[in-house]
Amino acid sequence: MARIVWRDQLNIGFTLIDDDHKMLVEYLNDLDAAVNGRAYDSKTVAQIVLKMLQYAQEHIEREDDLMVRSNYPETEGHKRAHAELTAQANKIGAEFLRDQSLEKAIEIYEFVADWLVKHIIDTDQKLGDYLNKSNFTLSSDIFFRSIA
Numbered sequence: 001m002a003r004i005v006w007r008d009q010l011n012i013g014f015t016l017i018d019d020d021h022k023m024l025v026e027y028l029n030d031l032d033a034a035v036n037g038r039a040y041d042s043k044t045v046a047q048i049v050l051k052m053l054q055y056a057q058e059h060i061e062r063e064d065d066l067m068v069r070s071n072y073p074e075t076e077g078h079k080r081a082h083a084e085l086t087a088q089a090n091k092i093g094a095e096f097l098r099d100q101s102l103e104k105a106i107e108i109y110e111f112v113a114d115w116l117v118k119h120i121i122d123t124d125q126k127l128g129d130y131l132n133k134s135n136f137t138l139s140s141d142i143f144f145r146s147i148a
Contacts, residue, residue: 004113004117006022006025010117010121011128012128012131014128014131017063017066021124024056025116027051031045031052031105035109042100045100045105046097049093056085057086063082064079069136072130074130078127081119085115088115089111096108
């Protein structure tokens with residue numbers, strides 16, 4: 001496992017989404033630090049995992065709402081990718097609650113880190129291009145209220 005350093009390649013050019021992605025990377029880096037600490041503490045790791053998975057779910061809901069609001073033409077495929085992630089993340093999260101081993105924590109980190117980076121580069125970049133080309137704007141209060 002390695003700390004993820006935010007790089008320009010991960011920016012999709014839509015600040016609200018980029019900020020969400022940066023927060024997810026922070027959670028991943030917190031998980032990395034907890035897993036690679038001097039003494040593995042399953043309680044600390046479980047708290048980070050639960051917060052990260054909750055934030056990921058909130059982000060997905062916001063992003064799905066944003067795609068609908070902007071009439072993004074690839075909304076359905078993108079939402080399917082989110083649904084698959086949610087199902088996999090829920091499964092691996094439940095497995096971790098049953099087995100809070102270091103190995104399971106590493107598995108969660110690797111799964112989320114790999115999925116997030118690939119999803120941003122392969123899928124969210126297209127959304128960012130669309131939002132920027134269409135000059136779509138959305139205030140942060142509406143973006144963050146969309147899941148309330």
